[in-house]
Amino acid sequence: MIDLSLHDTGPRNLRVREFYLGRQPILDRNQTLFGYELLFRNAPVGPANVTNELAATAAVIAHASQLGMEKTIGDALGFVNVDADVLMTDIFPFLPREKVVLEVAETLPLTPPLLARMTELAGHGFRFALDDVTGESANVAALLPLVDYVKMDLRNLPLATLMKLAPRFRQEQKKLVAEKVETREEFKNCLDLGFDYFQGYYFSKPVIMSGKKLSPSQLAVMELMTLVTSEADNQEIERAIKRDVSLALNLLRLVNTPAVGARQRIDSLSQAVTILGRRQLQRWLQIMLYAEPSKRGHSMTPLLMLATTRGRLLELLAGKLRPSQRHSADIAFTVGIMSLMDTLFGIPMSEILAQIPVNEEVSEALLYRGGFFGDLLKLAECIERIEEMDDHIVPTLRDLAMSTDELVELEMAAFEWSDNVVRYAL
Template sequence: MDTTLSSPASPLHDFFLARQPILNRDQRLVAYELLFRNTRQNQAVIEGAAVAATATVIAHAADLGMEQVVGLQLAFINVDEVALMSDFIRFLPHHRVVLEILETVRATPALLARISKLRQEGFRFALDDVVFESADVQQLLPLIDVIKVDIAELTPQDLARLAQVLALSRKKLLAEKVETLAQFEQCLDLGFDFFQGYYFARPVILSGKKMSASELAILHLLELIQTDVDNREIERCIKHNATISLNLLRLVNTPAVGAGARVETLSQALLVLGRRQLRRWLQILLYVKPGVPAQFTSPLLQLATTRGKLLELMTEKLCPGQHQYADIGFTVGIMSLMDALFSIQMSEVVSSVRVNNKVSDALLFRHGELGNMLALVELMEQADGSPATLAMLEQLRLSESDLNTIQLAAYEWVNGYVQSIAPAAH
C-alpha cells in the first residue's frame, strides 16, 4: 500500500487525532473513540471550541473516510448539544459511528426530540462519563445504546453499586479509563460489555516466564537478518520450524505480497519477499497467535503495528531516503509492546535479540531521537494535547501538519496490511 506523505487537504493543521481502542469481553477490538486534540490549546476541540471548529472537525472526519481512520471498527465521536442540533452532524456516516453525548448536555425536550429523529435515521448513541444516575441520565437512557462509565472517578465499591443500578437499564455498559488488569477483571465481573483503556498494553511481568519455542525461533531469524547472513542460512533456519515455513508460503501467495505466479518453495519465497518485508512480517508474526481467527481485531497487534508505522514515517520525514533508519524506526515501534506480549521485562526482550544501541536506548530509556518519537506516540495515544506534546514535536522538527499526515498514512497502512496478512499467519 502506498504510504507516500502528502499535505493534508484539511485546514486542521494544528490538530492531531487520538484513537483510543474499545474492546469487547473477548478482548477483541470493536471500536475506537476518536479524540481531536489541539497541541496549542490543550483541550478537546469538540468539547471546548466554537461551533465552527466542531463542524470542521466532524466534516474532516467524514472527508477522511472512516475506513481509513478506524478500519472495520466503529468510531465513537464526542458531541455536545450544539453538534447534535446542527445540520453538519449528518456529514458522519451513521452506520460507522456512535455519537457520544457529553456529560454536560442537558436533556431538554428539544434535544430529546432531536436524538429521537437521529435514531430514526440510523444513528446510535452513547452517554459519556456517567458516574451517577442523574435526572438527565434517566431521561436520555431510553434513547441511547451504550453507557460509558468513567471508573477513574469511582471507588471500587461505588463502581459496583453503579454497575448494578445501570444493569437494570439493559443497555450495553462500557468501562473507560481501564488502566490495569485488576480493573479490567473487576469490570468484567460486574458485567461490563466493553472496555476502553490501555490495560492490555501494560506488561504483567510473570516471574520465570519463558518465551515459547516458536517465539524464540522468530527472534533467532530476526537476529540472522540483522547480521546479514545469506538466504541459504535463513532458509535452513526456517525449515526447522514447520509453522513458520507454512506461514511464509501462505504469506507470499496472498494479494498483499503480489507475487504473481504461485510460489511453492522457501527459496522462492525469500526472493519474492526480500529482507525488508521478511523482517517486517516476522516482527508482526510475533503478535499473531496460532489458531486465533480475525487477528486484525487483536488490540496489541493493532497498537504495535501502528506504533511501528508511525515511527517509520517519522524517520522518513526527517531523513528522506534513509531506508535503513526507517526500518529501525519500525522495529522500535513494534518492539515497544513486546514486554506486554511476552509478560517479561523489556530488558529481557532486548537481550533476547541483538539490537543496536539506538533501538535499546529508545526501548529501555526513551533516549535519543527514536526514543523521543516513541514517547511522542505514547502521549498521542493518551490524547495528551499538553505543551509537552508540542515541545516534543518541535524537538523532533515535526509540525502539527506533518503529524496529522503521518497519522492518517499510518492508520491506512495498518488497516490494510494487518487485515491482509493476518489470515495468512495462522
C-alpha cells in the same frame, strides 16, 4: 452545509487541519477489538478549553470523514464525542451511521429541541453512548431511552459506586463500557460486574513473570530473526523456515498482504526470501511474534494492532524527517514494533534486548526513550494517550519541525496499513 475550510470556534477562526487525532481501542469481554474512541484535539488549544475543542469538532469530524473514516477505524466502530452545538449542525450526512456511535456527556444541557434532534438522529439509525456517567441524575433518566451504551470512568468512580450502577443499567438492556481501565485487576472487576466493553491501556502494560519462557513457535521466530540479521545465506534461512510448517504457512500468508505491495504473488519460501530481502523479512517476523498468540486462542489483536500502528507511524515519521537516510525508517519501525515486546513476552525489556541483537540507537530508544528514535516513540505514546498527554505533543512536534497537518496524514496512513496487516495476520 458546513464550510470545511474554516469553522468559527469563538474568539478566532481555526483552520480545520490544526488538530491531533487520537484513537483509543475499545475491547470486548474476550479482549478482541470492538471499536475506537476518536479523540480530536485542536493544536493550539490547551486541555482546559474543552468547550472550544468540542465547538470545532463538527468541522474536524467532517474533514476526517473526507480523508476516509475507513482509514481511521477499519472494520471497527468509531465512538465520537459531540456536544449540543455539534448535534444541531448538519454534519451528519458526512458520517457513516452504521460505523459511528455519538457520545454525549451526562452533563449535556438538555432542551426540548435538543432531545427532539437526538430522537430524529436515532430514527435515522445513529446510535448514542452516554459518557462519564456518575449516578442517576435527571439528565441520565432523560437520555437513557435514547442511548445504547453507558460509559463509566474508573478514575472517577469507586468500586462501590460501580457495583451499584452496573446492575441498574444492565437491567435497562444497556451495553456497559468501562473507561480508563489501567490494570488487570480493574479489568477483572469490571468483567465480574458484567461490563461489555473496556477502554484503557491495561492490555499494553507488561505483567513481568519471573522465569517465563517463550513458546516453541516464538522461539522459532526469534531464532529465524537472528539468522536474518546475521550473515547466514538465503538457503540456510529457507531451511530454518521449513522446519516449522505453521511458521512457513503464516509467513507466506503475511507476505502476500496488500501492505507488502509485492507486484506478484509470492508462492514459495525461496521467492519470499529473495523478493522481500532481509529488511522486509525481519519486519514480517517481528509482526508474527504478535500474531502468534492469537492462533493459540489468546486474543492479542489489540497489542498486534497497537504494535503495527506504532511501527508504521515511526517509520513514516522517520522517512519524512530524514528522507535521505533510508536506514532511519527501518530503525524507526523496529523501535515501534519492539516497544511492546515486554508486554507480549512478560519479560523486562532489558532481558529481551539481551536475546535480540539491536544497535545502540534502538536500545537507547527502547530502554530510556532517548535519542531521535526515542523522541518518535514518545510522540506515538503521547498520541495514544492524547487525553492526558496532549500538552506534550506541541513541544515534540516543534522540536521535530513537523506540522499537525503532516502528523495527521501520517497517522491515517499508519492506521490503514496496520488494519490491513492485522486482517491477514490473524
